[in-house]
Amino acid sequence: MDKIVVQESPAGTFTQLVIGQSFTVGNVQHGWQVVELWSDADLAAIGIFKVSPATVPAGEEVVSTNIERVDGVVKQVVITQPAVLKASARQLRLAMNATNLRDDIEEYVASQSRDVQDSWQWTTEFESTHPFVVGAAEQLNKSPEELRALFLLAQTF
Structure with a gap:
């Protein structure tokens, strides 16, 4: 039943x-x-x-x-x-390349503190709900749905 x-x-x-x-x-x-x-x-x-x-x-x-x-x-x-989506740094960067977001993200990160830049450079796995990730999406005027779609795409790589 x-x-x-x-x-x-x-x-x-x-x-x-x-x-x-x-x-x-x-x-x-x-x-x-x-x-x-x-x-x-x-x-x-x-x-x-x-x-x-x-x-x-x-x-x-x-x-x-x-x-x-x-x-x-x-x-x-x-x-x-x-759900908290996770993607490796490689997966996330490939998804950003595929969606033409990579340059915008890199420019945003370059304008942030050294701690943020280090986190971007050295983090091996990103979570979709992490404040840095959510904040970056908001700064780039990306909706929660667009962020989710980016992570789902990243998981295909």
Whole structure:
């Protein structure tokens, strides 16, 4: 079964049921077979819901999940954040070459402190969420989506 099965009790509170185990609704114990045999409407009448797992957007990682009633429908809700993408210095520079960003980045780095220049020169792996990387992207008017795309491209090299 590719669905999450939950029980609502009390109203607005959802508990995930263990696949294959019986469960109790009120004073009545039900075998797991009812989940497989009853219609969704019959299950909903006793507070049991089959929920499709939420889709996690590409390049995102799950921070938390919850089951909620959204516009009258019981759904899994996920809170995500951008996954930290990593690329080696070589990969990142090749991606910058491919997107014609290399000269702009080099010019930006040259205008920064010696510490920043050293970091650019000697760091072997960059993370997409590092303050230097985010700051450089902002200075070059690149959106978070463009930065993400650059790192995804870098990972192909």
